[in-house]
Amino acid sequence: MNGNLSYNYSEEKGSNFLKKFLRSLEEEYENTVPDSLLLLKSIQQARQEWMDAVANFDQADNDELIDYYIYRMKACQIRYNYLLKKAKEMGIRGELHDAR
Numbered sequence: 750m751n752g753n754l755s756y757n758y759s760e761e762k763g764s765n766f767l768k769k770f771l772r773s774l775e776e777e778y779e780n781t782v783p784d785s786l787l788l789l790k791s792i793q794q795a796r797q798e799w800m801d802a803v804a805n806f807d808q809a810d811n812d813e814l815i816d817y818y819i820y821r822m823k824a825c826q827i828r829y830n831y832l833l834k835k836a837k838e839m840g841i842r843g844e845l846h847d848a849r
Contacts, residue, residue, distance in 0.1 A: 785841045792832045799825035 802825050806818035 785839060786838075788832065788836055788841060789838065792829070792836060795825065795829040795832050799829050 799822065800820040802818055806815065806822055809815045809818050
């Protein structure tokens, strides 16, 4: 029985080591992705969310949905413009669409 306990203990210890190792690899990978690339992806995502909100607004058929999509479009537009401003401050150039 004592042998089983030590086996479980070392197995648990090994899994902790594996978890720590995988976590360190994940952190290392996240640190290798440049902030500029992450920002560009965020800008693309924000623009797509904005365009989706516009498309949904065009399809809305009742007052509550229309009000919601007006709010959603404005929120998405503000987020998109904020991210564009950050990219310009960082000197990032790419296929950025300015929207006012």
